[in-house]
Amino acid sequence: MDARHRVLTTGDLVATENAFFAATGSPSAPRCAASGSGEAQSSHTHSLALDAVPVHLAPPHRRTPMERPPDVNSKPLSPDARREALARLADEELDVLVIGGGVVGAGSALDAVTRGLKVGLVEARDYASGTSSRSSKLFHGGLRYLEQFNFALVFEALRERALVLNTLCPHLARPVPFIYPLEKPIDRAYVGLGIGVYDVMGAGRGVPAHMKHLSRKKTMESFPSGKRSTIRGAIRFYEGQVDDARHTMMLARTAADYGALCANSTRVTGFLREGDRVVGVTAQDLESGNEVQIRAREVINAAGVWTDEIQRMVGGRGQFQVRASKGIHIVVPRNRINSATGIITRTEKSLLFIIPWGSHWIIGTTDTDWNLDLAHPAASRTDIDYVLDQANKLLADPLTREDVVGVYAGLRPLLSGESESTSKLSREHAVTSPVRGLTMIAGGKYTTYRVMAKDAVDAAAHGLEQLVPPSCTERVLLAGADGYLGDHNARHLIAERSKLHVSKIEHLLGRYGSLISELLDLVAERPELGEPLATAPEYLRVEAYYAASHEGALHLEDVLTRRTRISIETPDRGDAAAAEVAELIAPVLGWDDQHVAREIEHYRARVKAERDSQTQQDDHTADAARLGAPDVRVGARDAG
Numbered sequence: 001m002d003a004r005h006r007v008l009t010t011g012d013l014v015a016t017e018n019a020f021f022a023a024t025g026s027p028s029a030p031r032c033a034a035s036g037s038g039e040a041q042s043s044h045t046h047s048l049a050l051d052a053v054p055v056h057l058a059p060p061h062r063r064t065p066m067e068r069p070p071d072v073n074s075k076p077l078s079p080d081a082r083r084e085a086l087a088r089l090a091d092e093e094l095d096v097l098v099i100g101g102g103v104v105g106a107g108s109a110l111d112a113v114t115r116g117l118k119v120g121l122v123e124a125r126d127y128a129s130g131t132s133s134r135s136s137k138l139f140h141g142g143l144r145y146l147e148q149f150n151f152a153l154v155f156e157a158l159r160e161r162a163l164v165l166n167t168l169c170p171h172l173a174r175p176v177p178f179i180y181p182l183e184k185p186i187d188r189a190y191v192g193l194g195i196g197v198y199d200v201m202g203a204g205r206g207v208p209a210h211m212k213h214l215s216r217k218k219t220m221e222s223f224p225s226g227k228r229s230t231i232r233g234a235i236r237f238y239e240g241q242v243d244d245a246r247h248t249m250m251l252a253r254t255a256a257d258y259g260a261l262c263a264n265s266t267r268v269t270g271f272l273r274e275g276d277r278v279v280g281v282t283a284q285d286l287e288s289g290n291e292v293q294i295r296a297r298e299v300i301n302a303a304g305v306w307t308d309e310i311q312r313m314v315g316g317r318g319q320f321q322v323r324a325s326k327g328i329h330i331v332v333p334r335n336r337i338n339s340a341t342g343i344i345t346r347t348e349k350s351l352l353f354i355i356p357w358g359s360h361w362i363i364g365t366t367d368t369d370w371n372l373d374l375a376h377p378a379a380s381r382t383d384i385d386y387v388l389d390q391a392n393k394l395l396a397d398p399l400t401r402e403d404v405v406g407v408y409a410g411l412r413p414l415l416s417g418e419s420e421s422t423s424k425l426s427r428e429h430a431v432t433s434p435v436r437g438l439t440m441i442a443g444g445k446y447t448t449y450r451v452m453a454k455d456a457v458d459a460a461a462h463g464l465e466q467l468v469p470p471s472c473t474e475r476v477l478l479a480g481a482d483g484y485l486g487d488h489n490a491r492h493l494i495a496e497r498s499k500l501h502v503s504k505i506e507h508l509l510g511r512y513g514s515l516i517s518e519l520l521d522l523v524a525e526r527p528e529l530g531e532p533l534a535t536a537p538e539y540l541r542v543e544a545y546y547a548a549s550h551e552g553a554l555h556l557e558d559v560l561t562r563r564t565r566i567s568i569e570t571p572d573r574g575d576a577a578a579a580e581v582a583e584l585i586a587p588v589l590g591w592d593d594q595h596v597a598r599e600i601e602h603y604r605a606r607v608k609a610e611r612d613s614q615t616q617q618d619d620h621t622a623d624a625a626r627l628g629a630p631d632v633r634v635g636a637r638d639a640g
């Protein structure tokens, strides 16, 4: 098949038919018309099996907490590693270069490098700074796909959920119980049937099986904040949860562990061509301003909502377009809602999630078209009021704007085809090669990132015209997974040895897994790093330091918004923590006093602009207010 016309889509069109939710009286409003299985399509590609792949590959840096000395080479996303990666990206020809450090790009880099390929990954801003830090943070099968009777897609997503929870990163992902409150007598039959099917399909897939029907009394016991006049009972079931920004960064870190050359703050500005073939990219290091040419036999574009922009750099129209749909979440303190589980309910437009998140709840989301700035989608007052109104339908003591501690907005990269040939693309994700040497991957959802990555690398491998082993990522543990369970069992011992409280050890294990040893080594050297941050005591000082030394954070904003979630978890949105964190990371990043002051100023301007935008009535005024803050990455605004 001609590579230029090869489109690997995923699954079958399905009818946007009503199902059990619709039967409850709620209008069915599926966002995507179709979906399907990427695995089923992999036969389009020519990647050939070579050797058997070892079971449960783990990055080569595992150490037992407190027992082995610090290893200077175990810093794959350190500032030095970034500098070295950029130098090598300029010097060496790669097999595969991936554009975009969201979950799909980072996943693709990991997929490619664990097939034995020479891989680069460039991200314009920070890892996960696009949609991949702004999701609902659930690995889920997708109840809404059941409404569309798309069992294949649900099954695939549930399998991915199980992989992530059980094997790939049990340190980062965990099962979370939810209830679906029932409001009408007929709900129990229809919702129960739907969730029952979901439950059976998901049985043994990473979460406790067997959904439970709850009477009204039991529901109110579990959800005392629920509105008695509305709720007649509930069905309880489980989903998977992950901190999306940390998970995506860990994918990049694991890829770097395996040898991928990873550079954030590196924006692709154009393509290198030889004849009609793409042979690499031009890029700008946004930290130094330097231009770099990166040569690669195959380039994968995984730029999410920026896909069309990259397509324009190649010229011509792509075989699909990506449109952005905005979804916002609000964050409220945990004590504002008394419930033992998360809550999922149907709204007029989609689903509303009330999700437990440490000492907070995350509540969302919305679903509206967005044609404004892609890098900084803004939540308007209207968006926030909408989410509050929807949540308050279930709450006895209504939430108000004053309860809102944090707000974030993200953009779903939705496929849209516009011509005859592209009209079949209303699926979950699609892979296409518009010109030789370039593969485009877009659409999908966080839960199925691994399948998307595999499909993208399969397509790129086809262009390499050599034998390439099949994807092995279903057996590649993310950094920190190997040894995590043992460390978790030994948490009291680790607490005793490190002199940190066991609750802190649990906190660290849930964010770093067995890499906890690296943080504890730092604390052993500098005990003050074991103290909590004065203004965000849920985090230890060492976490801020480590974000810069080991996790690729290059700016204060990276630490406050993605390595930690201080920006949405503290009422001042990290304003006070900014100075403390900047001082901690300054020595790692080589900042002088002026640089520290500039970073703090940037961060505070960002917080102010976000707050301003959230008081605006509509998207246009909110966008204008958000753009009032300059971007900390020089030239990064152009990326949006």
Ligand SMILES: Cc1cc2nc3c(=O)[nH]c(=O)nc-3n(C[C@H](O)[C@H](O)[C@H](O)COP(=O)(O)OP(=O)(O)OC[C@H]3O[C@@H](n4cnc5c(N)ncnc54)[C@H](O)[C@@H]3O)c2cc1C
Pocket (backbone or CB within 6 Å): 099, 100, 101, 102, 103, 104, 105, 122, 123, 124, 125, 126, 127, 128, 129, 130, 131, 132, 133, 134, 135, 136, 137, 138, 139, 140, 266, 267, 268, 269, 302, 303, 304, 305, 306, 325, 326, 327, 328, 365, 409, 410, 411, 412, 413, 442, 443, 444, 445, 446, 447, 448, 639
């Ligand atoms: C509100 C909301 C809730 C969601 N909830 C869920 C959920 O609970 N579960 C689920 O499974 N899915 C969920 N999703 C979907 C999921 O978050 C996305 O599908 C996924 O994160 C997209 O990842 P991506 O890698 O394609 O895009 P992105 O994360 O946006 O990554 C693209 C990257 O490309 C970079 N880039 C752009 N241009 C350039 C350039 N020129 N050079 C270099 N890099 C560039 C960007 O900076 C960006 O980091 C949700 C989405 C939204 C919006």
